[in-house]
Amino acid sequence: MLIYTPDSYSKSSPSGKRALFLDRDGVINTEINYLYKIEDFEFIDGIFDLCRTAVEHNYRVVVVTNQSGIARGYYSETDLEKLTKWMMREFAGHGIEISKVYACPHLINADLESYRRDCHARKPNPGMLLQAKEDFNLDLSKCIFIGDKKRDMEAGLRAGIGSLILFDASTSVPEELDLKVSIVSNLNQAKEKLFNK
Ligand SMILES: [Mg+2]
Ligand SMILES: [Zn+2]
Known part of the structure; x- marks a missing residue:
């Protein structure tokens, strides 16, 4: 699992379990x-x-991303690091600290042998979510996970995330997929749903 942290953590960043x-x-x-x-x-x-x-x-922001392009040889860890550091600085420029970015570069049938692994971190496995729980002492039942793929929701369910949001731009109206998963068609709907504003 590749893990990226901000250049420095700010003192005012969220410190709770969410x-x-x-x-x-x-x-x-x-x-x-x-x-x-x-x-x-x-x-x-x-x-x-x-x-x-x-x-x-008081939610910290954490990114969990499958990056099998590395296992497929399409780009390198260095490429991903550059892009990730840039992305984190863009968020910082908007006043948002990303606590950590977790990335899984593996793939079970990868071309590159060194990345060929049935990895516990690759979604739908919950490894990255569980690592974040350890790192930040999170209560996953009070956490939110927004993804755009079924495998994101599956990882969230396996980790016991309390609130799962599937972002699907082709959806016309927000709906409840089941008890735990809601579908939204844009991020503003997600914001309203989660935070009533
Ligand atoms: Mg995605
Ligand atoms: Zn991995």
């Missing part, structure tokens, strides 16, 4: 297959507003 977990591709940035270049990274509308509101409600 986190807003975000998938990266399709939630923070527009999905492009195997994105690794900064110039291709396009923030999705509402992401900064959503995160700011979460921080106001």
Whole structure:
């Protein structure tokens, strides 16, 4: 598991047991297959507003992302580190501290042998969420996870995340998929649903 931290943690950052977990591709940035270049990274509308509101409600922001493009040899750990550090600075520039970014570079049938692994961190496995729980002493039942894929929701369910949001832009109205998962069609709906504002 690759883990990225901010250059420094601010004293005013949320310190409680709650986190807003975000998938990266399709939630923070527009999905492009195997994105690794900064110039291709396009923030999705509402992401900064959503995160700011979460921080106001004392949620730390944590990113959990599958990055099998590394196992497939499409880009390197160095590429991912550059992009991730840049992304974290962009958030910081909007007043939002990302506590950590967790990334899994593995794939069970990877081309590159060194990344060929049935990894506990790769979603739908819950490894990254559980590592964050350890790192920040989180109560996952009080945490939120927003993802755009079924495997995000599955990882969240397996980890016992209390509130799961599936971001699906093709949805016309917000709906409850089941008791634990809600679907939203944009990040503003997620913000309203989660924080009533
Ligand atoms: Mg995604
Ligand atoms: Zn992994």
